[in-house]
Amino acid sequence: xxxxxxYTGCLAQGAYYIVSxxxxxxxxxxxxxxxxxxxxxxxxxxLKYIFETHFHADFVSGHLDLSKQTGAEIIxxxxxxxxxxxxxxxxxxxxxxxxxxxxxxxxPGHTLESSCFLLxxxxxxENALFSGDTLFLxxxxxxxxxxxxxxMTQEALAGMLYDxxxxxxxxxxxxxxxxxxxxxxxxxxxxxxxxxxxxLGNQKKMNYALNQSSKEDFIAAVTDGLLPPPAYFGANVHxxxxxxxxxxxxKLRGLQPLTVxxxxxxxxxxxxxxxxxxxxxxxxxIPGSLNIGIKGDFAPWVxxxxxxxxxxxxxVTDPGLEEEVITRLSRVGFDSILGYLSGxxxxxxxxxxxxxxxxxxxxxxxxxxxxxxxxxVVDVRKETEYAAEHVADAYSKPLSAIYxxxxxxxxxxxxxxxxxxxxxxxxxxSILQSKGITNFSEVAGGxxxxxxxxxxxxxxxxxxxxxxx
Numbered sequence: 001x002x003x004x005x006x007y008t009g010c011l012a013q014g015a016y017y018i019v020s021x022x023x024x025x026x027x028x029x030x031x032x033x034x035x036x037x038x039x040x041x042x043x044x045x046x047l048k049y050i051f052e053t054h055f056h057a058d059f060v061s062g063h064l065d066l067s068k069q070t071g072a073e074i075i076x077x078x079x080x081x082x083x084x085x086x087x088x089x090x091x092x093x094x095x096x097x098x099x100x101x102x103x104x105x106x107x108p109g110h111t112l113e114s115s116c117f118l119l120x121x122x123x124x125x126e127n128a129l130f131s132g133d134t135l136f137l138x139x140x141x142x143x144x145x146x147x148x149x150x151x152m153t154q155e156a157l158a159g160m161l162y163d164x165x166x167x168x169x170x171x172x173x174x175x176x177x178x179x180x181x182x183x184x185x186x187x188x189x190x191x192x193x194x195x196x197x198x199x200l201g202n203q204k205k206m207n208y209a210l211n212q213s214s215k216e217d218f219i220a221a222v223t224d225g226l227l228p229p230p231a232y233f234g235a236n237v238h239x240x241x242x243x244x245x246x247x248x249x250x251k252l253r254g255l256q257p258l259t260v261x262x263x264x265x266x267x268x269x270x271x272x273x274x275x276x277x278x279x280x281x282x283x284x285x286i287p288g289s290l291n292i293g294i295k296g297d298f299a300p301w302v303x304x305x306x307x308x309x310x311x312x313x314x315x316v317t318d319p320g321l322e323e324e325v326i327t328r329l330s331r332v333g334f335d336s337i338l339g340y341l342s343g344x345x346x347x348x349x350x351x352x353x354x355x356x357x358x359x360x361x362x363x364x365x366x367x368x369x370x371x372x373x374x375x376x377v378v379d380v381r382k383e384t385e386y387a388a389e390h391v392a393d394a395y396s397k398p399l400s401a402i403y404x405x406x407x408x409x410x411x412x413x414x415x416x417x418x419x420x421x422x423x424x425x426x427x428x429x430s431i432l433q434s435k436g437i438t439n440f441s442e443v444a445g446g447x448x449x450x451x452x453x454x455x456x457x458x459x460x461x462x463x464x465x466x467x468x469x
Contacts, residue, residue, distance in 0.1 A: 001100055001121060003128060005179060006035070007196055010299050010328060011059050012185035014196055016130055018119070020098025025049040026072075027117060027130050028181060029062040031247050031331045033069060036062070040070070047072040048097060053132025053181055054114040055080070055240045057145050057233035058188055058300070060333045063240075065247055077115025078106045083242045089115075100127075105168045107134040109161020110141030110188075112150050116169070118176075126173050129200060132181040134161070135169055138193035140209040144226055145188075145233060154226075158219040165210065174201025187230055187300065227400070230300065231307030236333050239309075245335050254315070254326035254337035260351040263314055263341050270312035270338055273302070275325050276345070278426035282442070284355035286316060286341075286348055291430040294318075294325055296423040299332045304400055305427060309333040315340035358429045361441045363449035366416060367460070369441075376415040378440075380428045381447065385420060391450060392462045399424045402431055411437045418443035418450065 004017040008030060016027040017039060024045045026036055040047055047070040050063050054077075063074050064084060074086040075095065089095075091106035101120040108114055110133045119128040133141035143157035150157065178200050184192045191208065204210055212218040263272065263286070272289040274281055275298070281291040292301050294317070306313075313336060317325050322340045329337060341347060349355055361369075370377070370391075377394035379386050386396040397405045399419065409415070409432070417432075417440050419425040429442045443450060451461060 001098075003119075003179075004039075005196060006030075007183070008331075009185075010297060011331060012183045012192075013059060014179060014181055014183065016179055018097065018100075018102075019043060019045055020100045020122075022046065023048045023098040025051060025095075025097050025102065026066065027051045028053055028056070028132065029066055031060045031062045031065070032327050033062045033066045033247065036066060037069060046070075049095060049102070050074045051102070051117050051130070052076050052080075052086075052240075053116065053130065053134070054111045055082075055237050056133075057229065057237050058182075058186065058303075059331050060236055060239050060244060062247070064243055075104075077104055077113050079108065080113035081241070094120075107132075107161075107164035107168050109143055109157055109159075109164050110134055111146040114141070114164075118172070126176050128177045128179055129169070129172065130179045130181075131169070133188050134164060135178065135203070135207075136180045136182060136189045136192045137178065137195055137198050137203065138207055139189040139191040140165065140207075140222055142189060142226055142229075143222060145229055145237075149237075154223050155219050158222050159215060161222070162215050162218045169200070170204065170210065172200055174199060174204065176200040178203055185297065185300075187227075187233075190225060190227075230304040230400075232303035232309055232332060235309040236303075239333050244333070247330055250330050250335045250337070251323065251326050254329075254339065255322060256339035257342035258314065258339040259342060260348055260353065262339070263348075266312070266314050266338055270314045271306060272314050272316060273306075274316040274345075274430070275321070276316065276318055278422050279360070279444070280318075280345075281426055281430070282358040282360040282444075284345060284349065284357055285430075286345070287354065287356040288434050289316060289356075289430065290434065291426050293423060293426070294321060294328065298325075299328045301424075301427060302329060302334060303332045305402075305431070306334070310336055312336045312338055314338050316345060317341075319344055356433065358426065358433070359438075359441045360444050363443055363445050363453055366418075366441070366443045366450060367453040370416070370460075375441075376413070378415050378417050378428075379447070380417065380419045380424050385447075389451070390447070390462055391418075392460055399428050402428055406432065406435060406437070409437050411439050413439065415440050416443060417441065419446045421446045421448050 002019040006015040089104045103118040105116040117130040121127040144154040275294040379394045380399040
């Protein structure tokens, strides 16, 4: 028996590849299927099952393409309703894979069809739990994503999740290995650990959600502090239920090289998405383009900032990264990629077009200027990051909510802009500039660099201060 966790850091997502005696199963595959096909070919095994823990909101699964390419059966737990051929398993139904078995545990709460898959080894012993979004390491799945579709409140779903955990998961052996659907950084939970594998026994001890004194306390704890889900989540659920365009067709269309003239014409209706790092973008970019760097949490931020998966996109990338960018966009359902600027930003400049720049300053310059400045400081980190420590008198304006606070910005008044390291603040800078707001200085290195400056005294840095309105 072989179990491989295929973890994708950009999405904080875990897919699983299981092999026993010439037969394989894959749990929650990503959109691009070639890596799985390569594994199957190298091992000389047949893919028998594709198990889906639920209809995912944060990414588009590869279940349909993988099933078409291999003939493998798609398996969902009870209550799943989809527009393609799939087997809807019964609770506690057992599937044989080589010399092992995989048992379906219906665990509604995150969604109504949410299920975990319990692996029984060659001796019938409980070995591993593929817990999807029901149980994370340090957390449980958020209960607010399916409330509209289920016609239930988040509190009702949280109560359902509590029952699922107490009756299906907690009775399992402490020795069972937990393989979750996500880790730290995913928007599907709020308190996930950075580790991606643990024993169930350890989770029973330290997971806050599993240690509430009552069902009522559990409901209160898991619903407290939930941020609004990203705008693209609903569209991804729809694609996973209804179907989607074959990934290879999306890639082929997106890999169309575009001339400068092409980009100029398409930019009237499409978003020009510049995926270079923040420093390169600051030094020169196409006016009005949006910067979300491929080297950060790219796909989730594209989903959160652009929102509409049907939005047409033209790419500006570092040479050679076009396919990687298209692949990551497709993982979150952004398939309307019209092509990429051939020759990159240099082609735009060589064509005689003006490049826009961002006024990026060092943390030292920021700290020096701020001592004698009346300019405001806008901190685009999460509220929890701000609450822990921030520049004195800075305004907390999370990037995820930029479209709600951007109208409050007065372009006649200069302000400073920063995040933790410069990635999110450059996204914010590109959005601000696209709306005609340019009277700001963005701080390279963000708060991480600011906190190292000599002026970072107790008067300059505030800890645990109440958030400003």
